[in-house]
Amino acid sequence: xxxxxxxxxxxxxxxxxxxxxxxxxxxxxxxxxxxxxxxxxxxxxxxxxxxxxxxxxxxxxxxxxxxxxxxxxxxxxxxxxxxxxxxxxxxxxxxxxxxxxxxxxxxxxxxx
Amino acid sequence: xxxxxxxxxxxxxxxxxxxxxxxxxxxxxxxxxxxxxxxxxxxxxxxxxxxxxxxxxxxxxxxxxxxxxxxxxxxxxxxxxxxxxxxxxxxxxxxxxxxxxxxxxxxxxxxx
Numbered sequence: 001x002x003x004x005x006x007x008x009x010x011x012x013x014x015x016x017x018x019x020x021x022x023x024x025x026x027x028x029x030x031x032x033x034x035x036x037x038x039x040x041x042x043x044x045x046x047x048x049x050x051x052x053x054x055x056x057x058x059x060x061x062x063x064x065x066x067x068x069x070x071x072x073x074x075x076x077x078x079x080x081x082x083x084x085x086x087x088x089x090x091x092x093x094x095x096x097x098x099x100x101x102x103x104x105x106x107x108x109x110x111x112x
Numbered sequence: 113x114x115x116x117x118x119x120x121x122x123x124x125x126x127x128x129x130x131x132x133x134x135x136x137x138x139x140x141x142x143x144x145x146x147x148x149x150x151x152x153x154x155x156x157x158x159x160x161x162x163x164x165x166x167x168x169x170x171x172x173x174x175x176x177x178x179x180x181x182x183x184x185x186x187x188x189x190x191x192x193x194x195x196x197x198x199x200x201x202x203x204x205x206x207x208x209x210x211x212x213x214x215x216x217x218x219x220x221x222x223x224x
Contacts, residue, residue, distance in 0.1 A: 031210050042216040043156070043199070056211065091155055095210045100146055103155035 002026070004104030006092050012110045018080040021107045024073055025094030033101060034067055034077050035091040043091070049075065082111045113138055116215035118200050124221045129190050133218045135183040135200030144203035145176055147185050149196045150217065156199055159185075190222045 005024040013019055025032045033048040047057040049069045057067070064083070069075040079086055087110050093101040118135045125131050137145075145162035160167065162174040162183055173186040183200055200215035 043214040048211060100158055101210060101212060106155050
């Protein structure tokens with residue numbers, strides 16, 4: 001039974017470049033969450049979707065960040081342009097009604 | 113004030129010791145409570161849910177005090193493999209889509 005799948009697992013890029021992170025939720029789950037984790041700020045919710053519709057994006061730090069969920073099995077988080085302070089681990093999680101969230105392995109992003 | 117507060121530790125204990133972690137939450141309307149475990153450079157994973165009557169899973173016991181808005185996790189007979197960060201998690205009362213609020217985590221190091 002596949003869990004949440006994220007790609008890439010590691011990304012190193014230069015400041016100013018566009019970064020796209022990808023997530024495939026667990027089949028049948030109807031809610032999807034994007035988190036960012038840093039040592040300083042811990043685990044922060046960026047945005048979440050319910051039935052492919054963005055419900056709350058109040059955690060998205062600024063306009064450089066955008067997220068989409070074109071269908072039930074795929075979501076992207078894009079940073080354009082990237083900055084060194086965006087360096088963090090980005091987690092995707094999914095859930096079905098009545099259950100708690102299951103996390104993917106994360107994407108470790110380094111912006112030089 | 114943070115919505116979910118934990119002592120970050122680290123807690124350094126010998127094998128076989130009993131250790132307890134505490135957590136407080138600010139929103140009295142929160143309905144669901146969890147402990148997640150996160151190993152170094154891994155994703156958070158659900159350890160156990162926390163029920164009003166208290167619940168036990170092997171060496172782990174979780175308790176909830178709604179009046180004091182306080183959650184605890186007790187680990188008995190600690191093992192080296194228990195070394196990890198333990199995240200106190202509370203569901204957002206304003207959402208029915210499973211939005212979770214994570215504490216900063218408490219780090220446990222079990223020594224031989």
